[in-house]
Amino acid sequence: MKKIVVQIYEVQTPDEAESLINGGVDHLGSVVLDPERWKVAELKDTVRLAAQAGAKSSMIPLFSDPDTISRMLDFYRPAIVHFCEHLPLGDEGRKQLNDIFAVQRIVKQRFPEIQTMRTLPVGLPGEAETDDLLALLPEIEHLCDWFLTDTSPTAREAAPVPGFVGITGRPSDWAVVAKLVASTPVPVILAGGMSPENVYDGIVQTRPAGVDSCTQTNRRDPAGNPVRFSKDMDRVRRFVEETRRAEACIARDEANPDIS
């Protein structure tokens, strides 16, 4: 049975990392927020703990200067560096796209032992464009060990973190994700509003290599709003359970292709 990777984001402390690993999480995602204050001792301990426990740490730098990213990677030594800048698709964005991928190329050359994850922005259901994304794949596959599909809201809406794709808490167009999964040899992680309630359907509909969750597995405040950088362990436990249930369903389908 092919194991589906479970990646959980906004894990910033060793205690949370330990609980998540014991709960069956495979990739622990952490975010480095500030290019001026990227050295955080507690984050370093979190990454170290993940490595010692045989889990993978994935780190998003919320800045794009290759030298600062390199200093950061040298300090933390995560298993994966995760790039999630907004990608301006279409001809007008060509120069900016080239600059974004040039940074990724430099980092990959400097740290060949660190895997690279690249977020692919996918629109909301019914609003997503497929052609520009599909056309991009052959150009960047050699730079990527993983793709992660995440929700890119419409141009009318502000991104939660300007300039980056992520933490919308809303699912993307899964029909487009399924096309991307089927079109690339690079393993694809399904992200964007993934929760214990929708992860089973998301996996069955898109057949990804992995699933990722942030907002919908974060703790809620008394008003019901998600609290950044604080995980709800019960929701993570259910997310892992639902992922394993979908994994078993796919294995059954593959073993008996004529029955479904």
Ligand SMILES: O=C(O)c1ccccc1N[C@@H]1O[C@H](COP(=O)(O)O)[C@@H](O)[C@H]1O
């Ligand atoms: O996790 C963050 O804080 C973050 C900040 C800026 C850009 C991306 C970020 N995280 C990525 O977004 C996905 C999806 O989030 P959600 O589940 O829709 O809330 C998250 O898992 C990370 O891959």
